[in-house]
Each structure stands twice: as structure tokens, then as C-alpha cells.
Amino acid sequence: MEKTIGDDYADNVRLSGDGKKVIIIDQTKLPNIEEYLTLETAEDIYDAIYELKVRGAPAIGICAGYGIYVLARQIHTEDYSDFLQKFREYKEYLDSSRPTAVNLSWALNRMEKVVTGHPQCTVSEILKLLEKECRMIQKEDIKMCRAISEYGLTLISDGDGILTHCNAGPLATSRYGTALGPLFLGKERGMEFRVFADETRPLLQGARLTSYELARGGIDVTLICDNMASLVMKNGWIQACFVGCDRVAANGDAANKIGTSGVAILAKYYGIPFYVLGPGSTVDMACPTGADIRIELRDEQEIKTKFYREPMALPKVKCYNPAFDVTDHSLITAIVTERGICYPPYTENLAEMFRI
Missing domain, CATH: 3.40.50.10470 (Translation initiation factor eif-2b; domain 2)
Structure with a gap:
């Protein structure tokens, strides 16, 4: 069986090993340069989406899921209300980067539901749930692509x-x-x-x-x-x-x-x-x-x-x-x-x- 380009770029958007950064291939540099970018701040993630460094509705959703998780890790509070308020500020900011692709808001809303659905949990517990959810978004995307292809x-x-x-x-x-x-x-x-x-x-x-x-x-x-x-x-x-x-x-x-x-x-x-x-x-x-x-x-x-x-x-x-x-x-x-x-x-x- 011949290997396809799909296998080469299965992780063109991914979470770093330590979970503190999003790593993407910069699509604006292709086809001449294959360069990976590390996104860590809200501005990094916003710009990557707006400037089409990451593009394609599903990839934008994956990036947004990983991105809001990375930003959630940067919220230094143990108070649930304070955490939710700052989380929503990050969410609204990222959601404004591109208005047409529904996957952006879909992924961010999905991540927000993890937070709003567990008010009884500690912030540390919510972060673990957020990590699980953003990884699931990409796993589901891989399965989805195969089904559409079939x-x-x-x-x-x-x-x-x-x-x-x-x-x-x-x-x-x-x-x-x-x-x-x-x-x-x-x-x-x-x-x-x-x-x-x-x-x-x-x-x-x-x-x-x-x-x-x-x-x-x-x-x-x-x-x-x-x-x-x-x-x-x-x-x-x-x-x-x-x-x-x-x-x-x-x-x-x-x-x-x-x-x-x-x-x-x-x-x-x-x-x-x-x-x-x-x-x-x-x-x-x-x-x-x-x-x-x-x-x-x-x-x-x-x-x-x-x-x-x-x-x-x-x-x-x-x-x-x-x-x-x-x-x-x-x-x-x-x-x-x-x-x-x-x-x-x-x-x-x-x-x-x-x-x-």
C-alpha cells in the first residue's frame, strides 16, 4: 500500500509534549518552505488563524481547541468564577479571528461546555478535562475524514x-x-x-x-x-x-x-x-x-x-x-x-x- 501525504501531515496541528504550546505547520510558507510554528500566547493563536498560517475549517477548529486549552493553563487562579470569566475572555477573542468558518466557534463552544459543566471541580481538574476534550476533537476529526473519504x-x-x-x-x-x-x-x-x-x-x-x-x-x-x-x-x-x-x-x-x-x-x-x-x-x-x-x-x-x-x-x-x-x-x-x-x-x- 502506498503511503499518502495524509499520513505525513496527520499532525500538522498538534499540542506540544508539555501541553503548553500549539504547534502548526505554517501554510503561508508552502510549498517552498516547510516551517513549524510554536503558538503560546493569545495573540500568537489569533494571528495564526487570521493570517491563514493555519486554515481549513476542521484544522481551525483543532487549533482553537488546543489553543484555548493552552491559554486556560495560563489562568492563575483557583477560584472557579474568576477562571470562567478569563476563559470566556480568551474564547471571545479567538472567536473573533475569523467569522465565517463555523468550526472555530463550534470548537470553542465545545471547550467552554467542559468548564461550565463542571463548576464543582477544581481548576486543576477542569484543566485535565479540557486537555482530554481538545485531544478528542482531533481524534474525531481523523475518524471523520476517513468516513467522508469512504x-x-x-x-x-x-x-x-x-x-x-x-x-x-x-x-x-x-x-x-x-x-x-x-x-x-x-x-x-x-x-x-x-x-x-x-x-x-x-x-x-x-x-x-x-x-x-x-x-x-x-x-x-x-x-x-x-x-x-x-x-x-x-x-x-x-x-x-x-x-x-x-x-x-x-x-x-x-x-x-x-x-x-x-x-x-x-x-x-x-x-x-x-x-x-x-x-x-x-x-x-x-x-x-x-x-x-x-x-x-x-x-x-x-x-x-x-x-x-x-x-x-x-x-x-x-x-x-x-x-x-x-x-x-x-x-x-x-x-x-x-x-x-x-x-x-x-x-x-x-x-x-x-x-x-
């Missing part, structure tokens, strides 16, 4: 051409990844795929990360500019589109990296199935539709100067730089989570799949 693999065949946008591989999660997971799993089982990876402007996650992971994993990958997707579809080279997600509304609308909705519109026109793959934690049943998803706006310099030796526009030129867009549920063939494959109508079927 379900996703049933949707494609040996030799298929797959188009993907942004990055939803091992670097964005644990082990196999979500949208790329079926490809790595299929590769292990002797299947071959032809992947076309959108470069994903303006931060080039497809070029820097997706093509890097696929090439390292021995999967046939062709990098294309975002505006080439229509042509490769027209040429008959694409049999399915696989993308990740940062939040899925209760009606099936899905937020993902900017440009995803355009891919879905093209796929609909050319009769190509369009699949959204992500963990159940990204399905936000409290969010009625995509119109209720807050879209993060980022620095205009990501468009004008980042990755360029010289600016690509005059300083006075205005830029609009949303990090995400929302793909309408009517364009999505199916939503794949660790719980299974969900088909339309999403309002009814997601409610059934994620019934509490």
Missing part, C-alpha cells in the same frame, strides 16, 4: 477527472482531508484520478497547497487558473467537482472559498455533478439560509500586492476582497459528511440527518 469515493470511478477549488486536503484537516480525502483513499486502493486544481485567487490555496498535496501523494494533478474551469469542463475532462465548505446552512446553502459558487454554476451548465464535502460540525442548523452567513472581508493588499514583486494596481484603486461566497443549494448535487451522503431536498434531509 462515502465520497462511492461517487466517483477509476479514471475520472475531478475539479476542485481551494484546499480541503490533509493540511486543512487531519489525515485524508475532506474534499481530497476520497482521492487519497482511492489512490491507496489502486485507483487513478486526473485532478484539475483551481489556483484559487487571491491567496492561491489551490496552487500552493492542493497541487502540493496531490503531487506529493502521487496523484495526477493539473493546476489551472480559476477562469479556466469552464474550458476544461467543456472539453469533457471533468466528471465531478469536489469542494470543501466552511459553513452549511440548514437549507443546504454552502459557504466556501470565494469562487466556489462560480464553479457550481458552470458545473450545472455542463451537467457535471457538484459535491460539497465537510464535517458535520460545519452544518449549522441554527443558520436558516446562506443569506444569514456572515462573509469575511479581507485586506485589499491580498489582491494588489501579495505574491507580487511590484503592486499590480495603483494605490488609489479600490478592491473588494470577500474571503468566501455562498453556493445556492439548488446547484449542489449532494452534501457529504461523516454521517453519510445527503441529497435534496436539503431542508428536510439535513434536519433528519442532524436531528438532535
Whole structure:
């Protein structure tokens, strides 16, 4: 069995041996430099998430879980009320780093419930419970990625051409990844795929990360500019589109990296199935539709100067730089989570799949 890139990056986000720091691979330096960062302060963790040094909804959740535990260890009090107040201050601060990916708030809320659920415990006991919980978040993510990969693999065949946008591989999660997971799993089982990876402007996650992971994993990958997707579809080279997600509304609308909705519109026109793959934690049943998803706006310099030796526009030129867009549920063939494959109508079927 061929080893996949997923095994290499199983611990791209991890807790240090002494439990006092979070260690991440700096995704902003890839593919040319593999550098690990040590995060110890609230500012370190916030900046790593905001600046996309750690990115991908599941990886952000894992980092947040480990991060709030590391910060909780720095709260020097034995008084439960004081501990809870400071814990919530750290939580709110980290939660403000990126508003669209629901995994961030999901992980932080999960860690907070450990604190609020054990008011009778000492602070030392709560810290032990927090450590157990944050480690469990990553263990569950690894199991989740494998389940999504298994379900996703049933949707494609040996030799298929797959188009993907942004990055939803091992670097964005644990082990196999979500949208790329079926490809790595299929590769292990002797299947071959032809992947076309959108470069994903303006931060080039497809070029820097997706093509890097696929090439390292021995999967046939062709990098294309975002505006080439229509042509490769027209040429008959694409049999399915696989993308990740940062939040899925209760009606099936899905937020993902900017440009995803355009891919879905093209796929609909050319009769190509369009699949959204992500963990159940990204399905936000409290969010009625995509119109209720807050879209993060980022620095205009990501468009004008980042990755360029010289600016690509005059300083006075205005830029609009949303990090995400929302793909309408009517364009999505199916939503794949660790719980299974969900088909339309999403309002009814997601409610059934994620019934509490």
C-alpha cells in the first residue's frame, strides 16, 4: 500500500509534549518552505488563524481547541468564577479571528461546555478535562475524514477527472482531508484520478497547497487558473467537482472559498455533478439560509500586492476582497459528511440527518 501525504501531515496541528504550546505547520510558507510554528500566547493563536498560517475549517477548529486549552493553563487562579470569566475572555477573542468558518466557534463552544459543566471541580481538574476534550476533537476529526473519504469515493470511478477549488486536503484537516480525502483513499486502493486544481485567487490555496498535496501523494494533478474551469469542463475532462465548505446552512446553502459558487454554476451548465464535502460540525442548523452567513472581508493588499514583486494596481484603486461566497443549494448535487451522503431536498434531509 502506498503511503499518502495524509499520513505525513496527520499532525500538522498538534499540542506540544508539555501541553503548553500549539504547534502548526505554517501554510503561508508552502510549498517552498516547510516551517513549524510554536503558538503560546493569545495573540500568537489569533494571528495564526487570521493570517491563514493555519486554515481549513476542521484544522481551525483543532487549533482553537488546543489553543484555548493552552491559554486556560495560563489562568492563575483557583477560584472557579474568576477562571470562567478569563476563559470566556480568551474564547471571545479567538472567536473573533475569523467569522465565517463555523468550526472555530463550534470548537470553542465545545471547550467552554467542559468548564461550565463542571463548576464543582477544581481548576486543576477542569484543566485535565479540557486537555482530554481538545485531544478528542482531533481524534474525531481523523475518524471523520476517513468516513467522508469512504462515502465520497462511492461517487466517483477509476479514471475520472475531478475539479476542485481551494484546499480541503490533509493540511486543512487531519489525515485524508475532506474534499481530497476520497482521492487519497482511492489512490491507496489502486485507483487513478486526473485532478484539475483551481489556483484559487487571491491567496492561491489551490496552487500552493492542493497541487502540493496531490503531487506529493502521487496523484495526477493539473493546476489551472480559476477562469479556466469552464474550458476544461467543456472539453469533457471533468466528471465531478469536489469542494470543501466552511459553513452549511440548514437549507443546504454552502459557504466556501470565494469562487466556489462560480464553479457550481458552470458545473450545472455542463451537467457535471457538484459535491460539497465537510464535517458535520460545519452544518449549522441554527443558520436558516446562506443569506444569514456572515462573509469575511479581507485586506485589499491580498489582491494588489501579495505574491507580487511590484503592486499590480495603483494605490488609489479600490478592491473588494470577500474571503468566501455562498453556493445556492439548488446547484449542489449532494452534501457529504461523516454521517453519510445527503441529497435534496436539503431542508428536510439535513434536519433528519442532524436531528438532535
